[in-house]
Structures are given as structure tokens and as C-alpha cells.
Amino acid sequence: MNDAGMIYVHIPFCVKKCDYCDFVSGVCEKNVQEAYFKALKEEIVKRSESAPDKRVGSVFFGGGTPSIVDAGRIKDILDLIRVRFEIEDDAEMTIEANPNSVTSDKLKVYREAGINRISIGLQSSKDDELKTLGRVHTFKEFLKTYDLVRTAGFSNVNIDIMSAVPGQTLDSYHETLKTVATLNPEHISAYSLIVEEGTPFFERYKDGAGLPDEDTERKMYHDTESILKEYGYERYEISNYARPGYECKHNMGYWTGRRYMGFGVAAASYDGSGRRTNTEDLNEYIGGNWERETIELSETDKIEEFMFLGLRMTRGISKSGFKEAFGKDIYDVYNVQIQKLKDHGLIVESGERIFLSKLGTDVANTVMAEFMF
Ligand code: SF4
Numbered sequence: 001m002n003d004a005g006m007i008y009v010h011i012p013f014c015v016k017k018c019d020y021c022d023f024v025s026g027v028c029e030k031n032v033q034e035a036y037f038k039a040l041k042e043e044i045v046k047r048s049e050s051a052p053d054k055r056v057g058s059v060f061f062g063g064g065t066p067s068i069v070d071a072g073r074i075k076d077i078l079d080l081i082r083v084r085f086e087i088e089d090d091a092e093m094t095i096e097a098n099p100n101s102v103t104s105d106k107l108k109v110y111r112e113a114g115i116n117r118i119s120i121g122l123q124s125s126k127d128d129e130l131k132t133l134g135r136v137h138t139f140k141e142f143l144k145t146y147d148l149v150r151t152a153g154f155s156n157v158n159i160d161i162m163s164a165v166p167g168q169t170l171d172s173y174h175e176t177l178k179t180v181a182t183l184n185p186e187h188i189s190a191y192s193l194i195v196e197e198g199t200p201f202f203e204r205y206k207d208g209a210g211l212p213d214e215d216t217e218r219k220m221y222h223d224t225e226s227i228l229k230e231y232g233y234e235r236y237e238i239s240n241y242a243r244p245g246y247e248c249k250h251n252m253g254y255w256t257g258r259r260y261m262g263f264g265v266a267a268a269s270y271d272g273s274g275r276r277t278n279t280e281d282l283n284e285y286i287g288g289n290w291e292r293e294t295i296e297l298s299e300t301d302k303i304e305e306f307m308f309l310g311l312r313m314t315r316g317i318s319k320s321g322f323k324e325a326f327g328k329d330i331y332d333v334y335n336v337q338i339q340k341l342k343d344h345g346l347i348v349e350s351g352e353r354i355f356l357s358k359l360g361t362d363v364a365n366t367v368m369a370e371f372m373f
Pocket residue numbers: 013014015016017018021022023025063064065098121
């Protein structure tokens with residue numbers, strides 16, 4: 001992807017709000033969608049005028065559930081992006097889709113529009129767990145969607161699954177892992193459920209009762225890696241697994257400090273010096289007040305991010321990359337921390353790279369905290 005930038009487009013609409021979800025998303029009338037897409041186009045046009053470098057190596061439609069809106073709307077947005085930016089020939093173009101929300105016609109439009117990667121939100125192969133999560137689909141319905149996606153010719157597919165779901169056992173989680181791996185997607189994202197404040201789940205589970213205990217949760221994490229490995233998937237980031245060559249370019253871009261423009265409500269952007277966030281208020285966004293704030297990042301902010309984001313990846317950070325980015329040796333900044341974490345077996349230094357050890361991955365947040373100024 002060389003040093004081209006990335007584009008994220010947020011589509012905040014869903015069929016129903018899931019009980020654990022704290023994303024900026026919700027159920028909306030068609031006329032709100034109409035107004036939203038109008039504002040989205042205006043934002044893309046306006047902001048593209050001042051974009052200093054128009055090259056784009058990946059586009060990602062996230063949400064929400066981008067696949068519930070008319071496919072023509074997605075195509076319109078992509079057509080506009082093509083006019084206003086320079087999309088590279090080998091760009092990764094992803095759309096998130098939920099089971100039941102795509103048809104073969106929709107998928108055909110996506111293909112024609114240039115989308116080449118589909119990310120499907122499954123979460124579990126167990127219907128009782130899907131029900132607990134407040135998902136609106138069954139596993140059988142997911143299978144139908146997966147089949148449609150493959151039949152439409154998509155050869156780069158991600159499936160999202162979730163651990164630490166209330167009522168989930170080690171066995172049922174293993175079954176989800178194996179069932180999904182048997183389907184042979186190119187990529188699997190496996191996140192642990194986080195009970196976020198402000199969601200129905202918070203009221204139900206804030207004291208932890210009903211959730212898998214910490215040991216089980218840890219075991220689920222470890223088993224994800226070992227089971228998926230048996231099926232040929234490599235972990236390349238704390239929660240992401242892929243067949244060789246199918247690591248998500250867009251997410252890798254976030255973890256390696258690439259610049260990106262985020263369009264839509266609540267979308268974030270990074271131009272290499274500052275981080276801009278858009279308003280989270282849908283009405284405000286539709287009214288044309290897109291931006292909430294832009295914060296200039298200091299050099300220390302950027303150094304911290306280089307470490308936090310880079311260490312998320314199994315390959316870790318590059319020492320020469322650090323020098324290139326900040327004009328100084330990593331040891332001039334973090335000598336004490338690197339020695340201490342190495343002595344405790346939490347990070348590994350191998351040639352040009354520094355990465356989390358297995359133990360360090362278990363306590364990743366503690367390791368990252370060591371790199372804060
Ligand atoms: S489908 Fe995704 S974005 Fe929509 S409510 Fe559920 S978890 Fe949130």
C-alpha cells in the first residue's frame with residue numbers, strides 16, 4: 001500500500017440495536033438515511049478539496065451495518081470517492097455486513113463498485129448466545145449470507161466472532177471457533193465482549209455475574225490462537241487472525257500510523273499531525289456541522305501511539321521505523337522501559353524488531369502503560 005492514505009466511511013444504521021453495543025449506531029427512518037447520505041457526500045466533497053495527498057490505498061465502510069442501506073447508496077459514495085481521490089489499483093475495499101442484510105443483487109452492485117472484501121458480523125455459531133447478545137440473526141441465516149457472499153465471487157472475507165459472552169462455555173466457544181474455521185474465511189476477528197457503560201448489558205452484567213470468569217476468559221483467548229493455528233490461521237494482532245497474505249491492510253494502516261480520513265458521524269481522521277473527530281450527534285451531522293474537534297498531537301503523543309499501536313501487532317515495532325519517524329534512537333527515549341520489560345519476559349527484542357512475548361500479550365495494557373510519559 002506504499003504510503004497512500006486510507007478512507008473510512010461510517011454508516012450508523014442498524015436493523016436493531018444489539019444489547020452490548022456502544023458504537024454510534026441505531027435504527028433510522030429512510031428519510032433520515034437520505035439526509036445522512038446527502039451530508040456525507042457534502043463532507044467528502046468539501047474535505048477532499050483541502051486534502052494535500054489524494055492517494056488512497058484502502059477504503060472501509062463500517063458502522064452500524066453498512067449493508068442494510070441500498071447498495072446504490074454505497075456505490076454512489078464510492079463513485080464520488082473515486083472522483084475526488086486517487087484510489088490505487090490494488091486498494092483494499094471493505095464493507096461490513098450482517099447476516100440477513102445482503103442479497104445477491106446487493107453483492108453484485110458491491111462488486112461492480114469495486115468492493116473486494118466483506119466483513120461479516122457473526123459473533124457466535126450458537127443461537128442461544130446470539131439471542132443473549134440481542135443479535136437479529138440465527139447461525140443458519142449467517143450460513144446463507146456467507147454462501148451468497150462466496151457465490152458472488154468475494155475471495156477475501158472476514159468473520160467476526162466474540163468470546164466472554166454471557167452463558168458461553170469453553171466448549172461452546174471452541175465449537176464456534178472450529179465451525180467458523182471450517183468455513184475457511186480468509187480472516188477471523190475474535191474479540192472479547194466488553195461490557196460498556198450505557199448499554200443494556202451494563203445494567204445486566206455490571207457486577208460480572210453470568211459472565212465467564214477471568215480464568216475462562218483467558219483460556220478462551222489462548223485457545224483462539226491454538227485452535228485457529230490448527231486450521232492455518234496466524235495471529236497477527238492481539239485479536240486478529242488471517243491466512244498468510246490476508247491481513248487486513250486497512251487495520252494494519254491504523255496500527256502503523258498511516259494517515260486516514262474518516263467521513264460520517266463520529267468518524268475520526270489523522271493527517272500525520274492532528275486527530276480530527278466528527279460530531280457524534282446525527283442531527284448535527286446532517287445539519288452540516290460535521291466536525292467536533294481537532295487535536296494537534298505533540299511529539300510525545302505520537303511516540304506513545306507509535307508504541308501502543310505497533311505493539312498490538314505480533315510483529316511489533318521496528319527500531320529503524322522509530323528512528324525514521326522521530327529522528328532519534330528508541331533507546332534514547334525508552335532504554336529503561338525496554339530493559340525492564342525484557343527482564344520480566346514481557347517483550348522480546350529480535351534483530352530490528354521489538355514485540356510482545358506470550359506473557360506480555362496477556363498483560364498487554366500493563367506493558368503499554370510502561371511506554372506512557
Ligand atoms: S449490528 Fe453492530 S453496530 Fe449495529 S447495534 Fe449490533 S453491534 Fe452495534
